[in-house]
Amino acid sequence: MAKLRVEDLIVAYGAVIAVSDISFTVEDGEFVSLLGPSGCGKTTTLRCIAGLEGSSGGTIRLGDAIMAADGSDVPPDKRGINMVFQSYAVWPHMSVFENVAYGLRIRRESAADVERKVKEALKLVGLDGFAGRYGTELSGGQQQRVALARAVVTSPRLLLFDEPLSNLDAGLRDRMRFELVELQRRLGQTSLYVTHDQSEAMLMSDRIILMKDGRIVQSGTPRDLYERPMSRFAAEFIGNANIVDATVIRTSGDGSALVGLPGNVAIEGHFCRTDGSRRSGPVLACIRAESISRVSGDEAGSNCFDARVDSLGFLGPLVTCTLRLGEVTLRAELPARKPPSIGETIRVRIEPDDVIIISEH
Ligand SMILES: Nc1ncnc2c1ncn2[C@@H]1O[C@H](COP(=O)(O)OP(=O)(O)OP(=O)(O)O)[C@@H](O)[C@H]1O
Ligand SMILES: [Mg+2]
Incomplete structure (x- = not known):
């Protein structure tokens, strides 16, 4: 096992x-996900790390060894990295035993x-008991x-996964998510996992690296990304939030602020950034469906509003x-018991x- 360090990686296919230019690390034994929409560069990044794709710039290090830098690449079979693909790539004409044994036989063990x-x-x-079955069975x-067994059997220094569960039905996918993480924890295997499914990334990862258009937009623990999205993209991609145009009315030193929503609604919230980013004028308010709760009709505390129910789904x-609040429509989730x-x-x-x-609009 080893720490992965990717620095200033660039991959160009012609134009x-x-x-x-992305940089990130995966610590020894850590499970990190690359998350982002289709075409954002997840598979390309993974293939570069595995050595299946050449890079146009940057450095890839595993432990103390340089895998790729300045056009000189260590060949894939010398990197100590195994990859699990969406398509499984299990050889149908070989038994389960031979499928798993393949990497060990190459090494002449x-x-x-x-x-x-x-x-x-x-x-x-x-899968004990399945050794004699063929891939087709x-x-x-x-x-x-x-x-998975084939990927871990050679005790690689790094495991890469490219959407390995997306061909499974929903129930099996749920079970395999837990199994895979449990296996990874037991082996303490440094792992980089690619998915476009935010709930999969949230459930499985120690850390998530969120990508868009070939770049990293934000990274952190699942909780960090959920609680402190730093852009509209991050707020919408993780947890599917209501994003509303707002204007700052006043701010306080601790990062909290009162903002105005269209239709004369003043709401209290807080800035997610602790840096000196803009704190006046137009901003976005991110309100998650699950943070809206119903209270009794005479409740008068802060952030209490009258809202009209426009549609309902069970x-x-x-x-x-x-819900219609001033001139804003918000999606909310309320208990079904007394709808x-x-x-x-x-x-x-x-x-x-x-x-x-x-601080974006
Ligand atoms: N061999 C190639 N030649 C030219 N362009 C490519 C090649 N492979 C990938 N691309 C382009 O590079 C970009 C990133 O592709 P990549 O496969 O890394 O995306 P991804 O994030 O894995 O997407 P998905 O979730 O759909 O698998 C895309 O715009 C894609 O069209
Ligand atoms: Mg891909």
């Missing part, structure tokens, strides 16, 4: 800049070592487990509704700690 390590790896992924979830434990009715005016409270003010 297309797929990855534009002894028959006894191959036998022991393959058995251990199959046990780790819950496995379900998607079992094939993905074979791909989700089981919750109803999702659109409001369409057209009704209800009293709601929006926790000031949950209103994030972003």
